[in-house]
Amino acid sequence: MFAINSPADLAAGNPLIWGLASDFRELNLTGNLDISTFGENHVLLIGDYVNNLAFNRAQMAVRTGNTIIDGKSAGYLGKLLVGQPLIRNAGEWNVSLAYRWLGSDAVLDAYTNSDFGLGGTNNKGYILGANYGLDRQTWLSVRWMASNLIDSMVPSTTGAAATPTKLSTDLLQVDLNVKF
DSSP, X not given: OXXXXXHHHHHTTOOOOEEOSSOOOEXXXXXXXXXXXXXXXXXXEEEEEEEETTOOHHHHHHHHSSOBOOOOSEEEEEEEEEEOSSOOSTTOEEEEEEEEEEOTTSSOGGGSOXXXXXXXXXXXXXXXXXXXXXXXXXXXEEEEEEEEESXXXXXXXXXXXXXXXXXXXXXXXXXXXEOO
């Protein structure tokens, strides 16, 4: 992000207005393999890949006045789920393990999972989940998310020393879900 105010706006004491330093045009590929040869239980392999085709460091340097040397334009998620894909009745269950890696300029921060890594992009890590059916259309979900920043929170630029501000978060969520 960078300030987009005119010098006259700043001289008049107007508040800073921020704009995106990078353009966004995403290529997103998703695949799903459902192996259902184990009775009622399934094994699902899920993959997702995204790449910001409009990511351009030179354009960002023109807009911001800084040459950013970190930042990533791609992301991916791989997930293994075993059990019932959807929990509808008492006694149904599933467990899952996923790995997520999402670069800082792959997608807009505002449209990502707000829980993983405290939201946004520039994070990587694991998601371990389990769901168990308590009654018809009622189930308990437990999810543990462990994430780390990929790049420092302060962008590295040429001519400036990198500030090491890497953050790790662990989050446990327990939800009771009822579907009407």
